[in-house]
Amino acid sequence: MSYVDEYLSGLETAIRNLSRHDVQTVVDVLLSAWRDDRQVFVIGNGGSAATASHMMNDLCKLTIVPGKRRFRAIALTDNVPLLTAWGNDSSFDTVFEETLRSLMRSGDVLIIISTSGDSPNLISAMNCAQTEFLGTVIGITGSDGGRIASGADVVVRVPSDHIGHQEDGHLIVNHAVSNALAERLRALE
Numbered sequence: 001m002s003y004v005d006e007y008l009s010g011l012e013t014a015i016r017n018l019s020r021h022d023v024q025t026v027v028d029v030l031l032s033a034w035r036d037d038r039q040v041f042v043i044g045n046g047g048s049a050a051t052a053s054h055m056m057n058d059l060c061k062l063t064i065v066p067g068k069r070r071f072r073a074i075a076l077t078d079n080v081p082l083l084t085a086w087g088n089d090s091s092f093d094t095v096f097e098e099t100l101r102s103l104m105r106s107g108d109v110l111i112i113i114s115t116s117g118d119s120p121n122l123i124s125a126m127n128c129a130q131t132e133f134l135g136t137v138i139g140i141t142g143s144d145g146g147r148i149a150s151g152a153d154v155v156v157r158v159p160s161d162h163i164g165h166q167e168d169g170h171l172i173v174n175h176a177v178s179n180a181l182a183e184r185l186r187a188l189e
Helices: 003-016 020-035 047-062 080-089 092-103 120-133 146-151 163-187
Strands: 039-044 072-075 109-114 136-141 154-157
Touching: 003 163, 020 109, 020 136, 020 154, 020 163, 039 047, 039 092, 039 120, 047 072, 047 109, 047 163, 080 092, 092 120, 109 120, 109 146, 120 136, 120 146, 136 146, 136 163, 146 154
Parallel strands: 039 072, 039 109, 109 136, 136 154
Antiparallel strands: none
């Protein structure tokens, strides 16, 4: 079997074993946030930062239904000047936490995308969101999920040890969630 066949077969297995219930729970939490006019923040590092930007894009645009209020989502990964200011003047471990302190309000939602689930800056943001703002934290992680999976309110794990499969799975979760939200919003009277 070629590497391409191995890779794609592994990805198929991971997606087949992905918990549909957990993905549906994310849809339910985000629909509730929309109903309550809550802000949704999305964060991640590296490739997961790119997925955070992509998810914010899909939540804000793909879910538009004429005549209905739009989702309010922002990827904290997209403000490079603020990230580097906090990283330089304080610590990279607090870049998202400090930004949340400026923008988050009680009951808002934080989505954390991470293959390992153990990045200090993501963990500090999770703790800040939950303790200072009583926010709901959604973790979209790799197979183990690390400390994010242990502490988040809702967790979707991509069941593969391959980081590529995990990152591909995160994008698939994003598309499933965003499209399901659009469908649910269209069905609302």
